[in-house]
Amino acid sequence: MKKFATLLIAGMTLFGGAAxxxxxxxxxxxxxxxxEGPFGKFDRAQLQRGYKVYKEVCSNCHSMKxxxxxxLADKGGPSFTVEQVKALAASxxxxxxxxxxxxxxxxxxxxxxxxxxxxxxxxxxxxANGAVPPDLTLITKAREGWHGTFNQLWNGIGGPQYVYxxxxxxxxxxxxxxxxxxxxxxxxxxxxxxxxxSMPPPxxxxxxxxxDGAPNxxxxxxxxxxxxxxxxxxxxxxxxxQTGFExxxxxxxxxxxxxxxxxxxxxxxxx
Amino acid sequence: xxxxxxxxxxxxxxxxxTHRSERRGFTRVTHIxxxxxxxxxxxxxxxxxxxxxDFLFIATGxxxxxxxxxxxxxxxxxxxxxxxxxxLASIDVDLAPIAEGQAVTxxxxxxxxxxxxxxxxxxxxxxxxxxxxxKDNVARNANAKNGDLxxxxxxxxxxxxxxxxxxxVCTHLGCVPDGANPSREFAVVEGATKTGGWFCPCHGxxxxxxxxxxxxxxxxxxxxPQYAYLSDTKIRVG
Amino acid sequence: MSxxxxxxxxxxxxxxxxxxxxxxxxxxxxxLDFPTPKNLNxxxxxxxxxxxxxxxxxxxxxxxxxxxxxxxxxxxxxxxxIMRDVNYGWLLRYMHMNGASMFFIAVxxxxxxxxxxxxxxxxxxxxxxxxxIIYLVMMATAFMGYVLPWGQMSFWGAKVITNLFSAIPFxxxxxxxxxxxxxxxxNPTLNRFxxxxxxxxxxxxxxxxxxxxxxxxxxxxNPTGINIKGPQDTVPFHPYYTMKDAFAIVVFFMFYAxxxxxxxxxxxxxxxxxxANPLVTPxxxxxxxxxxPFYAILRSVPDKLFGVIAMFSSILILLALPWLDxxxxxxxxxxxxxxxxxxxFAIVCxxxxxxxxxxxxxxxxxxxxxxxxxxxxxxxxxxxxxGLLETPNPLPASIADDVLAKKKPMMLAPAE
Numbered sequence: 001m002k003k004f005a006t007l008l009i010a011g012m013t014l015f016g017g018a019a020x021x022x023x024x025x026x027x028x029x030x031x032x033x034x035x036e037g038p039f040g041k042f043d044r045a046q047l048q049r050g051y052k053v054y055k056e057v058c059s060n061c062h063s064m065k066x067x068x069x070x071x072l073a074d075k076g077g078p079s080f081t082v083e084q085v086k087a088l089a090a091s092x093x094x095x096x097x098x099x100x101x102x103x104x105x106x107x108x109x110x111x112x113x114x115x116x117x118x119x120x121x122x123x124x125x126x127x128a129n130g131a132v133p134p135d136l137t138l139i140t141k142a143r144e145g146w147h148g149t150f151n152q153l154w155n156g157i158g159g160p161q162y163v164y165x166x167x168x169x170x171x172x173x174x175x176x177x178x179x180x181x182x183x184x185x186x187x188x189x190x191x192x193x194x195x196x197x198s199m200p201p202p203x204x205x206x207x208x209x210x211x212d213g214a215p216n217x218x219x220x221x222x223x224x225x226x227x228x229x230x231x232x233x234x235x236x237x238x239x240x241x242q243t244g245f246e247x248x249x250x251x252x253x254x255x256x257x258x259x260x261x262x263x264x265x266x267x268x269x270x271x
Numbered sequence: 272x273x274x275x276x277x278x279x280x281x282x283x284x285x286x287x288x289t290h291r292s293e294r295r296g297f298t299r300v301t302h303i304x305x306x307x308x309x310x311x312x313x314x315x316x317x318x319x320x321x322x323x324x325d326f327l328f329i330a331t332g333x334x335x336x337x338x339x340x341x342x343x344x345x346x347x348x349x350x351x352x353x354x355x356x357x358x359l360a361s362i363d364v365d366l367a368p369i370a371e372g373q374a375v376t377x378x379x380x381x382x383x384x385x386x387x388x389x390x391x392x393x394x395x396x397x398x399x400x401x402x403x404x405x406k407d408n409v410a411r412n413a414n415a416k417n418g419d420l421x422x423x424x425x426x427x428x429x430x431x432x433x434x435x436x437x438x439x440v441c442t443h444l445g446c447v448p449d450g451a452n453p454s455r456e457f458a459v460v461e462g463a464t465k466t467g468g469w470f471c472p473c474h475g476x477x478x479x480x481x482x483x484x485x486x487x488x489x490x491x492x493x494x495x496p497q498y499a500y501l502s503d504t505k506i507r508v509g
Numbered sequence: 510m511s512x513x514x515x516x517x518x519x520x521x522x523x524x525x526x527x528x529x530x531x532x533x534x535x536x537x538x539x540x541l542d543f544p545t546p547k548n549l550n551x552x553x554x555x556x557x558x559x560x561x562x563x564x565x566x567x568x569x570x571x572x573x574x575x576x577x578x579x580x581x582x583x584x585x586x587x588x589x590x591i592m593r594d595v596n597y598g599w600l601l602r603y604m605h606m607n608g609a610s611m612f613f614i615a616v617x618x619x620x621x622x623x624x625x626x627x628x629x630x631x632x633x634x635x636x637x638x639x640x641x642i643i644y645l646v647m648m649a650t651a652f653m654g655y656v657l658p659w660g661q662m663s664f665w666g667a668k669v670i671t672n673l674f675s676a677i678p679f680x681x682x683x684x685x686x687x688x689x690x691x692x693x694x695x696n697p698t699l700n701r702f703x704x705x706x707x708x709x710x711x712x713x714x715x716x717x718x719x720x721x722x723x724x725x726x727x728x729x730x731n732p733t734g735i736n737i738k739g740p741q742d743t744v745p746f747h748p749y750y751t752m753k754d755a756f757a758i759v760v761f762f763m764f765y766a767x768x769x770x771x772x773x774x775x776x777x778x779x780x781x782x783x784x785a786n787p788l789v790t791p792x793x794x795x796x797x798x799x800x801x802p803f804y805a806i807l808r809s810v811p812d813k814l815f816g817v818i819a820m821f822s823s824i825l826i827l828l829a830l831p832w833l834d835x836x837x838x839x840x841x842x843x844x845x846x847x848x849x850x851x852x853x854f855a856i857v858c859x860x861x862x863x864x865x866x867x868x869x870x871x872x873x874x875x876x877x878x879x880x881x882x883x884x885x886x887x888x889x890x891x892x893x894x895x896g897l898l899e900t901p902n903p904l905p906a907s908i909a910d911d912v913l914a915k916k917k918p919m920m921l922a923p924a925e
Contacts, residue, residue: 038771065586066586066589066593068355068358070354070358071593074354100365100368100375110360110361111358112355112358112359112360113360134783137589138589138782138783141774141779141782142779142780142782142783143779144779149866152775153772153775156772157774157779159779192792193792233782235593236592236593236599239599240599240600240603240770240773241770241771243600243770244766244767244769244770244771245770247766247770248763248766248767248770250334250338250341251759251762251763251766252763253334254331254334254335254338254759255756255759255760255763257327257330257331257334258331258752258755258756258759259756260327260331261327261328261331261752261755261756262752262753262755262756264324264327265748265749265752265753266749266752266753269547269744269749270547270909270912270913270916271547271548271744271912344597345596345597345600345601346568346572346601348596348597349572349575349576349595349596349597349598349601350575351596353576353590353594353595353596353598354593354594354595354596355590355594356594
């Protein structure tokens with residue numbers, strides 16, 4: 001039975017290895033983030049910068065329907081102060097109503113509001129952009145940067161890296177490719193749905209100016225905004241890893257104790 | 272063992288009690304085992320060994336019990352109000368369209384919020400009431416200080432006596448009290464003029480024109496939520 | 510269930526109660542004193558682990574239902590509401606989601622253990638068949654649960670799997686429409702799946718009770734496959750196996766916790782974080798990992814009806830296993846050639862799972878067919894013939910003898 005387990009693991013490793021080489025779009029660039037690994041935490045300043053990139057660039061077309069302004073002040077996030085969040089929220093216009101007369105009205109956003117969407121419905125979004133810009137809240141959990149059973153086990157699915165690679169991965173297509181260029185599309189070999197993307201390159205060096213004076217090349221902004229989107233997708237990540245550490249320590253202690261209890265229980269019986 | 276502190280003594284007693292019962296439990300198991308299967312005997316264990324074994328069992332049981340208690344918490348806490356509920360929006364109410372003698376009900380945090388533009392006679396009637404006549408003489412106003420009396424001034428905010436803002440939740444069992452209206456007049460206080468007030472249709476609690484409980488089973492005045500004047504005719508509740 | 514129990518209540522109330530409802534004595538007989546072979550190894554702890562996982566799934570599930578909304582417009586967001594706003598919602602949801610995978614890991618180990626040690630052989634055929642039914646109900650439960658978050662893979666998984674039934678001749682389309690409650694997977698489908706996903710775990714709990722009942726009639730098998738000959742072969746279940754199982758459960762929980770806290774989405778599919786869209790099929794549809802071998806079998810047959818038949822047969826054939834294995838010897842430990850075939854079979858199952866995760870093109874198709882053929886050959890040819898042709902190794906006289914024989918080398922070793 002032991003032999004069987006070894007063989008099984010060996011077999012799985014073999015197949016896992018084979019799975020590393022999978023087809024599809026170009027694998028995402030393997031950049032590193034502060035929040036990776038069992039003790040990884042978000043970089044607050046980076047999340048705040050990433051928020052600014054989202055607000056000034058992405059939010060013109062992309063919705064963020066699952067996030068509320070109040071989340072920006074949550075523990076384990078960008079750690080804006082409550083006052084800052086109120087001000088941020090107020091800079092958005094929220095469509096609300098009906099009022100007592102039955103009319104809809106616009107008002108400044110409140111901390112408890114979810115992020116307003118740039119378009120009233122998917123049809124309007126598609127009409128304006130050629131394709132529906134996906135909601136960004138969960139984007140880093142919904143896209144894989146690379147494939148492979150074991151690759152993903154060690155390195156994660158590469159969601160933030162996918163976003164980063166997409167934002168920095170626009171290229172001039174070769175003359176060969178240029179011929180098959182669909183109308184109104186841009187060449188991006190990292191785009192998972194076939195290299196031609198409807199989104200024009202959204203970032204350019206120096207497009208957003210950061211309050212903390214951090215560098216603002218396209219690559220810097222892409223990294224900051226992809227980190228921010230990693231947080232929007234998994235806002236409880238820090239709490240999860242912290243709790244996990246405590247739970248594992250506890251279980252290890254209990255397992256150790258249980259081992260001796262089991263041993264003592266069986267001490268008198270040949271088995 | 273001389274333990275002075277009462278708590279320490281309690282713990283010591285509890286420990287020695289568990290200790291004894293654990294040992295008894297253990298002996299019983301071995302006993303059955305001996306009797307039924309006639310094999311191994313545990314009699315060859317020195318008392319120190321038994322103590323060590325007992326300690327191990329108690330320690331493991333304690334660690335497991337602590338873990339069980341900790342793991343129960345998420346399952347209990349998940350039923351508490353979630354972050355979205357706690358952050359529930361405050362509402363802004365425009366008072367200007369509410370005519371004198373009219374009341375409008377809004378929904379606020381899932382409850383009816385009554386905003387009444389009181390008439391002069393209503394306010395005067397409320398002011399005339401003496402504190403000792405009240406069943407509950409505490410203001411029950413989230414904007415007032417703790418222990419403030421339920422005077423008419425303390426039932427409103429900013430001295431604006433004409434606007435009474437309170438939750439339409441009867442303090443008896445939660446029904447919505449019915450406000451006085453021309454077609455349905457009732458005297459809230461016996462012997463006083465018929466000046467309106469609120470009447471709870473469920474069990475007959477009666478509130479006066481300041482929303483204070485005067486008769487019936489309800490124990491407290493209708494609650495006034497936290498609110499503030501944004502302008503002369505606009506309030507933000509919550 | 511079994512003979513009159515020996516439980517003697519000590520208190521007057523205990524006696525009074527026992528005469529009216531002997532539940533304490535029953536529990537004592539079946540959970541504490543039950544004579545269990547003393548040579549069970551850790552592969553035998555997975556039954557206990559499975560029982561605990563069923564309880565974990567039921568409790569986390571009941572709690573999740575307090576926040577979930579089974580409505581196509583709201584389901585996806587209500588799951589995200591659990592993840593973001595509900596107190597410890599992320600923990601409960603990840604526990605439930607990964608608990609399903611853990612449940613299947615444990616059930617596969619439990620099944621392969623049964624296949625290796627011949628646990629299905631007489632007189633335990635009904636015990637085994639109940640196990641197969643439990644496995645089938647588990648698969649149905651997990652499938653319907655996966656639909657509830659209403660992501661892209663939820664929707665398309667539901668569509669593909671329910672479409673399997675359209676392969677039934679003549680009435681297929683009627684059956685599928687009936688399953689859907691419409692012309693496609695939609696709100697009525699989501700609602701009925703939710704209802705059944707809540708119901709089936711309790712059916713499972715009932716089946717588990719029957720499974721344990723059927724186990725306690727002949728008692729456990731053991732690694733030697735020899736029947737219990739007397740008290741010298743057994744120990745009471747408590748404290749011996751309660752403690753051993755508890756230790757195994759804690760270790761299993763550590764494995765479980767690694768996924769819940771450090772790789773909660775590893776077992777899932779990224780596409781399921783995209784809300785369901787009935788107009789767009791994702792590029793690579795594949796079911797959750799625990800169905801992959803059967804999915805590979807389905808796809809390896811290039812005919813709709815026969816593909817579906819092959820897939821269901823590959824599970825139902827397990828019901829016939831007690832009669833397909835003709836060996837007189839129960840445990841694989843004493844069957845030298847069977848051992849080899851067993852390992853090959855296990856690898857074939859894993860390989861089928863791998864093929865199931867790949868797009869059906871190129872060499873994957875060829876390999877899928879070869880492995881599918883081998884899967885059935887194992888049951889229909891190898892096992893019946895092996896029992897007749899193989900010469901088993903000599904069996905020990907009894908469990909106690911076997912245990913003593915294994916202890917000897919250790920006794921001879923110099924004392925530390």
